[in-house]
Amino acid sequence: MLSFLGFCMIATFLLLVLTKRLSVVVAFVLVAVAFAVIGGFSVDMGQMMMDGILKVTPTAVMIVFAILYFGLMIDVGLFDPLIAKILNFVKGDPLKLVLATAVMTILVGLDGDGSSTFMITISALLPIYKRLGLNLLVLACVVSLAAGVMNIIPWGGPLVRAAASLQVEVYDLFIPLIPVMIAGLLWTLFVAYILGKKERERLGVMQSESFRAVAEQAATVEDSKPASKLFWFNLILTIMLMVLLVMEVLPIQILFAAAFAIALLVNFPNPVEQQKMILSHANSFVLISTLVFAAGIFTGVFSGTGMMDAMASTIVLVIPEWLGAHLPVVVALTTIPLSFVFSPDAYYFGILPIISETATSFGIDPVEIGRAALLGHSTVGYPLSPLVPATFILIGLVGVGFGEHQKFLLKWAFGANLIMTITAVLLGVISF
Template sequence: MAILGFLMIGTFLYLVMTKRVSVLIAFALVPIVFGLIGGFRLEMGEMMLEGVQKVTPTGIMIGFSILYFGLMIDRGLFDPMISRLIRFAKGDPLKIVMATAIITLIVALDGDGSATFMITITALLPVYKRLGMNPLILASTVALGAGVMNIIPWGGPLARAMVSLDATSSQLFNPIIPSMLAGMAWVVFVSYVLGKKERKRLGVVQWTNHHGKNAEEETAAALDMPATGLPKMFWFNLILTVVLITVLIMELMPVPVLFILAFALALIVNFPDVNRQNEQIAAHAKSMVLVCFTIFAAGIFTGVLSGTKMLDAMAVSMVSIIPDWMGPHLPTLIAVISMPLSLVFSPDAFYYGVLPILSESAASFGIDPLDIGRAALLGNATTGFPLSPLNPSVFVLLGLCKVDLGDLQKSVFFWAFGTTIVMTVIALITGAISL
């Protein structure tokens, strides 16, 4: 059974990484083939259904979070903060880069890497061009900010970890909130270092006044944003979002239900007209459907992997080759190597294929499998995702900034790895993962 399980995961990884089939198809069909080979023809239907049922709350949470934050971005919730940060920075490259980091950390709350890249790069690239700043600095800063923010519960990695470990978002996310905050602080620090280099190279550049415009108006024009005023429904949307995040962290109600209610309330208040409501849903329906369907298909994969006992057999075989002295330190080891592993495994391949084996192996050493999940989240497909060619959204970042992947990797790898190390240290101090 262990050999069959490794072959199943290996086939899945091969098909996904070589792009022979889509992730959804690989999730649905590969386990069926190997389940039949293992002689589980009659039992597989129940295994697959049980797997899908387990991931349903996660699919609901992710789907409605995409709709909710898509609505908030469309309604301009983050626009005033972005414009004010840039106006404050004016012509100082150091302030511009630091503002870039803060803006990215805010915009990345939507949990969608591609959307984060499109919003931040589109807004800030004109400013970088106007000042003659290096677009690689923009790409690097945005990559670092988006990476650490990808830990949020409605982001991809944590959702995948929840599915693989049959865990809740509060079990995985809440203990590493201090680590995430430390990672955010590290990103701002790195933006200071990068910005200082740009200031040294360029100096403080003054906006040129055209047609009598002052510096603030020039900046607003460069960003294509209004100089004054707030978007419609700004205060309602801000308060609703703050309450949503607060209730989520306090676990006052199930997260999937929370997002359904928040989105329904936001939709009816922002768009009283039914036709406008339908248009808003349709605007983000494609990304919602793709993500949710993939999660449901992943339930088939994990259901067969667990139900056939392949996972248990693989864990036993892996434990046999792990030195006894290393076993108790698996969480720390996985946390440290999690970021580089992003360059080797796609998020689906790691969280659905590798993480279950690692967590089962750790359990045999008396380690809570959730420790392994938290350790993986400190780097794999989080701080490392903007550098991996296995993440399609990375090419959105590269295309908008017109920089090469190799250049981005050389610029960011050291700093991104530093983010993981900082978060790992805090996780060890707070007890989120065991030493």
Template sequence: MLAILGFSMVAVFMYLIMSGKLSALIALMIVPAAFAVFAGFGSSLGDMALAGITELAPTGVMLMFAILYFGIMIDAGLFDPVVGKILKAVKGDPMKIVVGTAVLAMIVSLDGDGTTTYMITISAMLPLYQRLKMNPLILPAVALMAVGVTNLTPWGGPTARAASALSLDMQELFNPLIPVMLAGAVWVILSAYWMGKQERKRLGILSMEELGQPGEEKSYLTFFGTAAVSEEEAKWKRPKLIWVNFTLTIVLMAMLILGVMPLPILFMLAFAIAITVNYPNVMHQKERIAAHAGNVLAVVSLVFAAGIFTGILSGTEMVDAMANSLVAIIPDSMGPHLPVITAITSMPFTFFMSNDAYYFGVLPIIAEAASAYGISPIELGRASLLGQPVHLLSPLVASTYLLVGMAKVDFGQYQRFTILWTVGTSIVMTIAAVLFGVISL
């Protein structure tokens, strides 16, 4: 019964946001609360929701100060030279712009953090998409696809969870996945090429003259037309501090990868240093914080709303019932094929539940069942990671709300546009894993 309620809750939630009948923010709060009351958990509704919010609180804090930090870096002009280089390379060709987006996102996302990847990629590329009037859904779709591949790095999160849950050696788990990730990267580039070709057909290639490319003596930012830098924006630029800001950002990324301290604290301290160095005047600091308050509110409110959803899903034990029911329907005759089955089912599993719930709750059950057929846990661990490109599109992933918010697109429309591309990424990586002998058929 709980499993049916759980699947029904997820189905209703997805229908409401993808049909545009409710915003993601409202649906994340209303739908689970209604199902919890219907299932007879009304008396513990508050405690379950609060537990979920508490669990996601560090993520909310991290995103708040990450947005503020990168907002300050953007205001100060840290990424201006990056966009300038990209502009020279892609010119007015939509195909090159989309492929450039994929390459940039994959390079940046090697640090294993989707949040910073989205912030840098969207900040660098969004003005180009806006100026050429390209489909705004393509930018976040390609960025997410790129992160879905590089998210398999040992420091990305899912791989560490799989290794911990099954007590596996990280090197033995990850190294065979490298050619699989390369195959996924090729798919992302080819997908970006195809999307770009479609946009090129629709829009054509614009010359630099048509785009209003400035002369060498002018700022390249005047290229962006409606997004051009106004006098108000120009006064916040700090070109003399670009190397200071660059060094600060590199140090931040290094400390993030090394795990020197929790991410929320890292971003809080980095933001404090960044705003003090770039805008020592207190009134200026208040103005910059106020300028980014809208982005902060839009993203963080969704994170805490998602806390209610996950808190109720876990507190009612619906997520456990859903996991057990899905594992139970696998017939014994399919036992020898569990690695491929795990790779395929990891897409819906990790879409409908958090990585923690899947890797620490579901994966050990599957691994135990697979042992009866002589299948090693290491093979199941690798297979379980192949659904991660789809997982990132889940409404339970906080960084996806940041991506959607920065790209200024509707969450439901974005999911409809991106879902088949991410499923394609997982399928390509699964086929590559079988061909390279990473998992058995």
């Protein structure tokens, strides 16, 4: 009975989300309440929901301070000098321009917001691509790959969803994935080199005098921001934050909270300016934090009632033993195809918990399933998905067709997924 109720609960949630009858947050709460009552758990429902909320609270706190920190650093122009140097380095060479595109996207992608990454990067580079006559699909492809890999960072949406859904620590998911991310970024640079070399062979190199005017025109976005007088302070603080994060000196939430407080005080000494800075980035973290808390309510009921365990037991009966032992790799290699079918919320909150609980029956740690999912779904796969709004921001800014973009990007995205999966297996991040 519990298993059947659980499948109905997931199916109802997916139906409401995929058909856009309800927003994800509303669906999480109302479906959880409805099925808790239907299953006869109304008395214990409140405690289950609170337990779920408490488990995801550290994740929500991390999101708020991480987004605020990197938002502040972008506002004060921490990355502007490097972007200017990248543009100066290009000097009309298509190969250098495509490589610079990857590097710039990686830097801008540190804020964890795919939409803003697309808007900033493409706004700066599109005029140069057009002036040099490069294939705009190359721009869309390289930006997609770099932004996709960077979307694995803890304050990006996918890892937050995975941590909240599986109720595991952010550290346990992210730290082992750092070398896997590096492998993905190296693949991105390799792809940029291959595509850039083809464009150089096709177009040649523009004279530096002609290019300089174009670069100045394209740098308008960066030049519109005032240069930070505290550049070196902000750079050292950011480097220290990254080092301490990897060393796990303190919980990630505390590291970001402390770093943001220091950065805010030094860069905006006036309390009124501090409040304005926080409010200017409220839209970036309010929605995803609300989503995480709503997910806590949903998963609290889903697991507290025993539905998840019952569903996993049912699935185990139909999965062959030989396949069950390889579930992490199976999950990793199916993430991109499933990106076309399930939105990030539907996949991470509807599908992943069931797979994870099933994997537990085969002696596999749920955290491995979470890491495997992050190797494709809503990371390198999200710029391919018609279910992600940021994808349409990308193709709209670049001015290419969705079908053309998918066809051009697909093999390179699968390559990134495969490279990261192999790296994860070799390093023991996920089991084979």
